[in-house]
Amino acid sequence: ACLETRFQVAAALKEGHVTPTELCQRCLALIKSTKFLNAYVTVAEETALKQAEESEKRYKRGQPLGVLDGIPVAVKDNFNTAGIETTCASNMLKGYISPYNATVVQKLLDQGAVLLGKTNLDEFAMGSGSTDGVFGPVRNPWSYSRQYKEKSVPKSHSEDKESNWVITGGSSGGSAAAVSSFTCFAALGSDTGGSTRNPAAHCGVVGLKPTYGLISRHGLIPLVNSMDVPGILARCVDDAAVVLGSLAGHDPKDSTTIQDKFKPFDLPNLTDVSKLSIGIPKEYHAPGLSSEILALWSKAADLFKDAGAKVIEVSLPHTRYSIVCYHVLCTAEVASNMARFDGLEYGHRSDTNKSTASMYAATRREGFNDVVRGRILSGNYFLLKQNYENYFIKAQKVRRLIANDFVKVFESGVDILLTPTTLSDAVPYMEFIKEDNRTRSAQDDILTQAANMAGLPAINVPTALSERGLPVGLQFIGRSFQEKQLLTVAKWFENQVKFPMIQLEEVERHNHGVLQHQKSASFS
C-alpha cells in the first residue's frame, strides 16, 4: 500500500497492515537520518512512542478516536506544548517548558495524533526563509532530491552538495520540510503574511491558510494578533481538509474565533468545473515574478478554461500598498506583543541586576535577534503619539481598502482567485542571505500577505517542478469561511497536475518495499 498520504495510512492502520508504533518508529528513524535538514528543534521521542502505544491499544480494541488516531504529526515551535520545550527559535525562550497546550495541539492529541516534535522556524516567525532562528537554518529536502541534483550543474569543483542547498522558505520552514521529507503526515505552521504557503510552495506540499477566526489562536505565540492563523501543511488536499476538520470551531479561550458551529466536511470529487468562476488578479503579475512561474500560472488558467470554467482577469488595485501597510501594522503589533518578554516571569533573564530597567534592557538585547529588535523599534516608532495617526491609522485604512478589493471581486461573481504563491522557486541559501531579512520578507510576502490583511482563506497547491528541479506551487484564494469550496477546487487542480513525489534517498530507504513511487505525468 502507498503510505504517502494520511488517508492511505489511516486505512493501513485500520486494517492492521501497519501499527501506530511501527509508523511512529519509522518516522522517528527518518527524522534521525534527515537530521541534516535541521527541520526539528525538539524531537519528543519518548512521549511520541507512548502516544503511539496508546493508539495501538485503541486500534486493537477496534476503537480508534478518529481518522487522526495514530497519525504522526509535527508542530511549529511557536505553539505551546505542555511538557515539551517551546522556543520560537529564540534565545528568549530557550528551555521554556510551557504548562499548557495550545488549543490546536490539544485537539490533535485528543484525536489520538502522535506528536513527534517541534519544528524549526525563523525567530518568532519573523522571516521568509526559516534561516533566522537560533538553531540555524532549515534545509529544503528537495536540495537532496534526485530531481534537483540531476538538474543542478556544479558551478565549480570545490562546490559540493553542502553549499548548494536551497532554503525552505518561511517562516514555517521546519514544518514544511518535515512533511516534505515524509517524517510526518501533517504539520502545523502559522501564517501571518504567507508563512505557511510560502514554504509549502518551496517544499512541494499543500499549505493551507484558513480564514481568520476559524481556528483558535489560543496557545499560538503571536506575531500579529490581527493576522495570525494556525496553518496546515500536508502532502495532499484531502489530508489538509481532514486536519482542518479536527481543528476548526469556536474556542471560548479565543475571543476572535467565530461563534458559528463548524461542520467538518468530506471533499467532493469535483468533475464539473463549468459553474466555477476563476479570477486572475492582474496585480499579482508582480515585479520579479519569474517567467517560469508566469508561464505555469497561465497554463493553470488555461486548464480551468479548457475544462469549462469561466476564467476572467480581475483587479485588486490596492495590492501594491499591501507590503508597506503590512510593515506598519506588523511591526506595531510586534512591538506590543514582545513587551512581555522581560525576563521576570519566564524565559531568559540577564544576569545584570543593577536595576530593573537595566535588567529588562539586557534581557531583551540578549534574548532577541536583530530582526525582532528591528521590528520592535519600528513598531514603537509608529505607535508614538505624534506618528500614530499618520502611520498606524493610515495603515488600518489602507488595510480596509485592500480587504474591500477582495469583497468587490467576490461580489462580482468570482468564486476563487488563482495566483502564484512565490516569485520564483527556492533560492540557494548562500544567495538568500545576501539580502537582509526585511528586504527578503518584503519581496517574498508580496503574493501572500494580502490574504492575511483581508482574513481570507488561501492554499498553496504544488503544481510542477521548475527547470532547476524544484517545486513550484500556485495559490488559490477563497471567500471568507468558504474553505469547503476552496479545498474542493484545490483538490480538482491537484488531481489535474499530479505533482511528482520527491525522490529522496533517505525516504526510499525507510519505506523500502512498502512505499511505491508514484510516477505521474508531470504538469509541465
Add this chain to the structure above:
Amino acid sequence: LAPWVPVVGLEIHAQISSNSKLFSGSQVQFAAPPNSLVSFFDASLPGTLPVLNRRCVEAAVMTGLALNCSINKKSLFDRKHYFYADLPAGYQITQQRVPIAVNGSLSYSLCIDNKMSQMVTKTVRIKQIQLEQDSGKSLHDDTRSQTLVDLNRAGVGLMEVVMEPDMCCGEEAAAAVRELQLILQTLGSSQAVMAEGQLRVDANVSVHHPGEPYGVRTEVKNINSMRFLAKAVDYEIQRQIEELESGGTILNETRAFDSKLGCTVPMRDKEGKQDYRFMPEPNLPPLILYDAKSLPANMNHQQVVNIDWIHERLPDLPRVKRARLVERYGILPEHSFTLLNEDGLSEFFENVVKQTQMKPKKVIGWILQDMLSYLKQHSLPVKESPVSSSRLADLLNLLEKKEISSSAAKQVLAELWKGEGKTPLEIVKEKKLELIQDQKELEQICQAVIDGQENEVIMMVLG
C-alpha cells in the same frame, strides 16, 4: 491680592466586586498568599488571550446608569504600554478610545458650616467610566536592593471613574468620593473599601485667577483614605497659591501625598512625559451591549448584556433612600446623610422606630447623638453594637411613658452599653431611677429636704 480659584478633578479607580478577574478566570481575593491567584494569562505567558468577564461589564453598566451616564452600546479595548515589574505583559488593557460609559453626573452634599445645620447640594460631571486591568503589587526592599512582585492583583477588574474639575476644595472632593463610595456599595459593583485598596483616588489640582484660563495642574497620587484626600487636596491648593504668589511656576508633574508630613512631594518615578503608545487590543472584538429595542429576537441571552434589564434591577440609590427617610419619618435631610453614612445605621434606626411609640423625630436624636457617639467611642460598627434595636426601643418606651426622666434614660443607656445583658427595666429598678408621679410622695421628699437644711432655709426666708 487677586483671589484664587482652585480647580479639582478626580480619577477614581474602583475595584470591581467579582469572583474572577477582568480577562481571566483566576480568583479575586484580598490578602491571599503572594502569587497564589495568578492564571497563565495574568502571568502574561506567551500565547494566552484575554476573555472578557461578563460580571465586570454588568458592574460597569450598573455604575454608569447610577451615575446618569450614557452607556456606549459599542465600546473598545486598547493597550496602554509601559514597562514596570508589576505589569507582566508590558501593557495594560484599558478603554482609551471609546469607554463603556460617558457624560454622567454625581450629586453630593456638604455642610455649609461645621454644624450639620445647613446642607448644600453640589453636582460634579462624570466624564467617563472605563473598564481596565489592575496591576500587580511591587514591594521595594531597599535593604536587599530588590523588588518583590506579587501578581495576585494583576488583571483584577477596575472601573476608572473620571470626575471633571468641578470641585474647588478638599471638602468637596471628599464629599463627592464619599457619595460615590456609597453608590458603589449600594449597587454592589464595588466594595469600595479604601483601606483594602478597592477605591483609589488621584486628584488633579490647579489654581487660577477668575476670568483667566486654568492654571497648570498637578496630579496627586497615593491617597489612602478619605481623610487624607481632603488634606492632600487642600495642601496642594495652598502650595500652588504660595508658589505662584512668590513668583514661581507650577510644573505639570505627579506628586505623592506624604501622610506623615501632611504634604505633597514630587514622585521620582514619573519624570518626563510618558508616551503610552496606545494601540487597539486586537484580541478583543468591540464590546456590544444591547437594550430592549436593539436586542435581536434569536440572540442567546447568556451571551449578551442588556442595559434595560440591568436598569430595571438597579437598587435604590442613597439619594433615593435619604429622601424616603426624610419623607417617611420627618427627619432633617442632614440626619438622613448621617444615617446612610454609617453602615447599618439607617436599618437600626428604622427597627427602633418600628418597636417604639416614640416619634421618629425624637428617636433620631438618640440614634445620631447617643448611639453614634458610643459606637465611635468604642470603634464599633453598628452590627457589633452591644445594644440592640429592641433594647433601645424598650428604653425609649419607658421614657415615652414618662416612667423615667430623660437624664435617667441616658444613665440607663450608659449601663446598657456595658453589655451586661440587663434589660432597661432591670437597670431602672436597680438604680431606682423610676420617676415619681405621686404628689404626696413628692411633697414628703421636698419636706424632708427642707427639714434637713434648716439654716439654709432661714437664710433664704430672710432674703
